[in-house]
Amino acid sequence: MSKLEIEDLRVSFASRSGPVPALRGVNISVDGGRLGIVGESGSGKSTMGRAIMGLLPPSAKVTARRFEFAGQDMLKASPAQKRAMRGRRIGMIMQDPRYALNPVTTVGAQIAECFRLHHGITGRAAKAKVLDLLAAVRINDPASVYDQYPHQVSGGMGQRVMIAIALAGEPELLIADEPTSALDASVRTSFLGLLDQIIKERGMSLILISHDLHLVSSFCDRVVVMYGGQVMEECTAADLANPHHAYTRALAACRPSLTERLPELRTFTRDPAWLEAKS
Numbered sequence: 001m002s003k004l005e006i007e008d009l010r011v012s013f014a015s016r017s018g019p020v021p022a023l024r025g026v027n028i029s030v031d032g033g034r035l036g037i038v039g040e041s042g043s044g045k046s047t048m049g050r051a052i053m054g055l056l057p058p059s060a061k062v063t064a065r066r067f068e069f070a071g072q073d074m075l076k077a078s079p080a081q082k083r084a085m086r087g088r089r090i091g092m093i094m095q096d097p098r099y100a101l102n103p104v105t106t107v108g109a110q111i112a113e114c115f116r117l118h119h120g121i122t123g124r125a126a127k128a129k130v131l132d133l134l135a136a137v138r139i140n141d142p143a144s145v146y147d148q149y150p151h152q153v154s155g156g157m158g159q160r161v162m163i164a165i166a167l168a169g170e171p172e173l174l175i176a177d178e179p180t181s182a183l184d185a186s187v188r189t190s191f192l193g194l195l196d197q198i199i200k201e202r203g204m205s206l207i208l209i210s211h212d213l214h215l216v217s218s219f220c221d222r223v224v225v226m227y228g229g230q231v232m233e234e235c236t237a238a239d240l241a242n243p244h245h246a247y248t249r250a251l252a253a254c255r256p257s258l259t260e261r262l263p264e265l266r267t268f269t270r271d272p273a274w275l276e277a278k279s
């Protein structure tokens, strides 16, 4: 299993008023299994996923004491080495298929392009691979979905297409950034069941990014809790039931309950010391 090892990762974005930090010294490692990254909006989760995928915009300044995947230094990798890694060894499922898929190209052609890019397979052989993959993500009628445009498929189906695209490179590590937030509750459950089966079948490692503490604790083995571009706490999913850090406790307490009626949703006050203590 290929190891991902990140130490002291810092990312800042250029702005007119100077660099804005998004990650401020993050450590994570993945060596098989499923890692959840959880935190509220703006805590730096997507920046983390994009940094690993090598997809940060040129305006991002990235430094790290260590940033390795499969023994390769990702910060020193050439653009060609990065391209060879992206999609091929590390796959990513984005939040919303409506924005991630190309609207003017059929679903089949988009997945076929991945086979060309990653494996040099084209023409009929590529089409056969795509149909197999659509069946593998439990799409009932692969031949008709192959010829559809993204706007013609439902949200749940679009998200299955996104998994198919991520799987085309046969990656060892899959990053899923809020993969269910564009789905309704019933579709969400079946999507997660599928993701679970596929990860098991293919023996991939997973990084699941979500704002949903409950989701990551039920789906992952280990969880990293982020706030303000820093890791507040890292623990096993089981330990999330008794969180150590005040931020994690506050996040858990904000989860709306199905049985308890509240006049308004709970929020919490952020303690400036949470950030100072770590930087």
Ligand SMILES: Nc1ncnc2c1ncn2[C@@H]1O[C@H](COP(=O)(O)OP(=O)(O)O)[C@@H](O)[C@H]1O
Binding pocket: 013, 014, 020, 021, 022, 039, 040, 041, 042, 043, 044, 045, 046, 047, 048, 057, 059
């Ligand atoms: N391309 C970008 N340019 C400038 N700032 C960005 C960019 N992407 C993210 N940020 C900033 O980085 C911080 C973390 O964002 P993000 O990683 O998207 O958080 P999350 O996914 O946890 O909601 C935010 O303050 C956000 O505004």
Ligand SMILES: [Mg+2]
Binding pocket: 045, 046, 047, 178
């Ligand atoms: Mg995000």
